[in-house]
Amino acid sequence: MKIAIVGAGIAGIATAFELMEAGNEVSVFEQHRAAGEEASFAPSGLMWPCAINPWGATAFQQALQLGLARPAFSELQIHGGVLSSPRRWARRQQAVAKKLRDSEVLPALQSLELLAMQRMQHLQEMLDINGQFSQGLLLPLRKEPSAAALYELTRRLSAAHIDYQRCNEAETRAIEPGLATEIQIAGALYLPEAWSGNGRLFSQGLLQALQTHGLQLHTQHAISGVQSTGSGVRLQWASGSQDFDAMVLCAGTHTNQLLRPHHVQLPSAPIYSYSASIQISEESLAPRRAVIDLENNMILTRQGSRLRISGGAELGYPDSPERSDDARHALISVLLEWFPGCIQPSQSILQMWRGARLTVPDGLPVVGASGIPGIWLNTAHGGFGWGLSMGCAHHVRQLMTGQSTSTDPAALDLQRLR
Numbered sequence: 139m140k141i142a143i144v145g146a147g148i149a150g151i152a153t154a155f156e157l158m159e160a161g162n163e164v165s166v167f168e169q170h171r172a173a174g175e176e177a178s179f180a181p182s183g184l185m186w187p188c189a190i191n192p193w194g195a196t197a198f199q200q201a202l203q204l205g206l207a208r209p210a211f212s213e214l215q216i217h218g219g220v221l222s223s224p225r226r227w228a229r230r231q232q233a234v235a236k237k238l239r240d241s242e243v244l245p246a247l248q249s250l251e252l253l254a255m256q257r258m259q260h261l262q263e264m265l266d267i268n269g270q271f272s273q274g275l276l277l278p279l280r281k282e283p284s285a286a287a288l289y290e291l292t293r294r295l296s297a298a299h300i301d302y303q304r305c306n307e308a309e310t311r312a313i314e315p316g317l318a319t320e321i322q323i324a325g326a327l328y329l330p331e332a333w334s335g336n337g338r339l340f341s342q343g344l345l346q347a348l349q350t351h352g353l354q355l356h357t358q359h360a361i362s363g364v365q366s367t368g369s370g371v372r373l374q375w376a377s378g379s380q381d382f383d384a385m386v387l388c389a390g391t392h393t394n395q396l397l398r399p400h401h402v403q404l405p406s407a408p409i410y411s412y413s414a415s416i417q418i419s420e421e422s423l424a425p426r427r428a429v430i431d432l433e434n435n436m437i438l439t440r441q442g443s444r445l446r447i448s449g450g451a452e453l454g455y456p457d458s459p460e461r462s463d464d465a466r467h468a469l470i471s472v473l474l475e476w477f478p479g480c481i482q483p484s485q486s487i488l489q490m491w492r493g494a495r496l497t498v499p500d501g502l503p504v505v506g507a508s509g510i511p512g513i514w515l516n517t518a519h520g521g522f523g524w525g526l527s528m529g530c531a532h533h534v535r536q537l538m539t540g541q542s543t544s545t546d547p548a549a550l551d552l553q554r555l556r
Contacts (some may be wrong), residue, residue, distance in 0.1 A: 141169060141538075142373050143398070144361050145388035148341040148524055149177035149516050152531035154348055155261065159329045164353055165382070166345075167373060169360035169392075172314065173345050177390050178412045180491035181438035182448040184428060184527040185333045186280060187243065188251050189276065192435040193411065193495075193521040213435075214409070224454030225497075227407040234499040244298055246502055246549035253544045254529030261528065265347050269340035270442040275289060275332030276314055276426035278476070282324040292327070302329045306387075312422035316423040317479045334428040334439040337348055350398070361389070364396050364513060371512040382525035386514045386534055391496050393517045396465050400510050405555050406518050408494035410455065412465035413448035414473075415489040416439060416481050420421040424480035436472050441498055449472045466490055495520050498555055505530045506537060506551040514538060515552060 139162045143150045147166035154164045168353055170176070184191055211377040218224045218323045226268050261267065282283040285289075303309075328410050349355060363374035387393055391408045418424045424445060433502060436449035447469045455461060470483055498521040504518040519526060533550065536543045548554060 139163070140213065140370075142371070142382040142385040143388055143411075144373070144385065145363070145390060145392075145517075146170075146173035146341075146355065146357070147176060147343070147362050147388065147390060147520060147526070148174065148337045148527045149178075149340045149390075150152055150386075150388035151345050151348070151531060153388055153516055154353055154536055155533040156528075157234075157538070158348060158351065158353060159538055164348075165356060166353065166381075167356045167359045167361055167375075167449050169358065172342075172355055173355070173357075174341050176518075177395075177495055178338050178341055179493055180415060180489065180523060181337065181411075181493065181495070181522065182333045182413065182437040183336060183441060183446055184430075184437050185335055186255060186276075187298065187329065187332060188247055188522050188528070190277070190292070190329065190332070190430065191521045191525075192430060192432065192437070193292075198527055200437040201249065210347045214453060215446050215452040215455065217418050217452070217456075222454065224407065227405070228453060228527055229409075230405065231499040237262060243500060243502065246545055248298060249545040250503075250526050250529040250533065250550075252529075253532055254526050257528035257532050261369040263404070264426070265344070267340055267347065269343070270336040270440070272334050272427055272440045273330070273332070274313075276310070276331040276336070276425075276427060276429045277309040277329075277432055278310055278314075278317065278326040278429065279324045280321060280433065295327075295402065300329060301331050314425055314427070314429065316425060318476060318478050321476065322476075331437065332428060335524070336441045337451055339441075339529070340549075361392075361396065363399065364510075365400075366511040366513065368511075374506070384514065386513045387515050388516045390517060391494050393496065393515070397508065397510075400508075401477075402552075403505055404496075404552065405500060406496050406498050406504075407453055409497045410450075410452040410457075410492055410494050411448060412450045412462070412469060412492045413446055413467060413493075415444050415446040415467040415491070415546040416470075416483065417444050417486045419482040419486060420479050423477060425477055429476065431472055431476065434468075434472050436469065438476070440474060443522060445473065461494060462490060465492070495523065497521075500555075503530050503550055503553050506547055508552065 141162045141168045305326045307323045348495050371385045438447045496518045498518045
């Protein structure tokens with residue numbers, strides 16, 4: 139088949155790999171000059187396990203609180219009056235969180251994550267794409283959580299089949315020698331099988347490899363319309379159109395504007411977060427692996443010779459220099475509090491980024507049929523875009539080729555949200 143993919147982020151490039159491997163002729167359409175310019179540009183880098191992501195699946199988030207004090211930057215910040223769209227979406231998200239149980243979310247999340255890991259291993263055995271991967275994740279605790287709170291978190295980790303070790307202060311500092319000596323550490327949880335990496339670097343490397351095998355990439359093509367033609371589908375843009383047998387929308391925050399003329403909508407919202415990436419100046423003082431600050435909901439990952447710290451969640455706020463400055467201060471302050479001396483902010487170029495992760499109320503991706511003949515969805519990945527990219531892409535491939543799926547399709551289908 140001739141298949142079009144709208145969006146050249148990590149989801150779109152992973153989908154291209156899967157569909158090309160199945161023998162299809164694939165074209166990717168991207169509105170920017172290069173791939174990975176939106177949600178894939180500089181997210182946290184955390185891959186697996188997905189359940190420990192503080193901005194992840196709704197049903198797991200409460201277990202990550204541990205009764206700790208929560209600074210304002212660690213919570214979802216909502217702009218608008220009580221009847222505004224952001225407030226209405228947030229109320230729906232809260233209602234879903236109250237109803238959802240682990241048993242409704244974790245099976246789909248675990249199944250997709252396992253599939254993603256298997257497909258990543260398969261891809262790496264074929265192509266060996268550089269993703270600046272790093273193994274291991276530390277969750278240091280500045281104070282002892284209540285026994286009940288810690289039990290609840292470890293219970294859910296065990297239920298999700300996530301290996302972890304409980305560490306005292308000495309063991310925690312042995313894992314991360316660069317931790318500030320001034321910080322009192324009550325202990326930590328260490329996840330030895332966790333992974334992080336540079337999703338944009340990986341997607342660019344994969345894109346280059348696929349282009350050598352026939353992938354057609356069309357940059358600076360802002361798709362203005364999609365439609366089913368009876369015999370296939372049609373993509374439209376300002377200067378032309380093209381017909382295909384099928385298409386997959388991996389368009390992130392642009393998905394609804396393409397679906398709206400067909401009276402199909404995702405109950406989604408763009409949740410904006412921030413990241414700061416900076417060169418390591420003293421390797422001996424830098425973190426060796428990913429670290430999550432559960433009090434601030436910030437994620438610190440290695441990106442080769444750079445560090446990236448990410449956090450914050452905004453709904454309905456316009457971009458502004460003042461909020462970006464506040465985010466920069468919060469991120470760098472937390473980084474230097476945990477690992478002082480590892481960077482020199484005044485002497486290194488700091489790359490600040492604000493990006494949107496399209497999110498639906500239950501936090502899981504939307505992957506499956508759109509309800510429009512020939513048009514498929516692989517979107518709304520929330521905080522899981524990088525970690526689940528290969529799993530979601532393979533799920534789309536299984537659906538489009540009529541194969542049995544590794545993940546319950548009803549758990550990811552758009553129909554679950556209606």
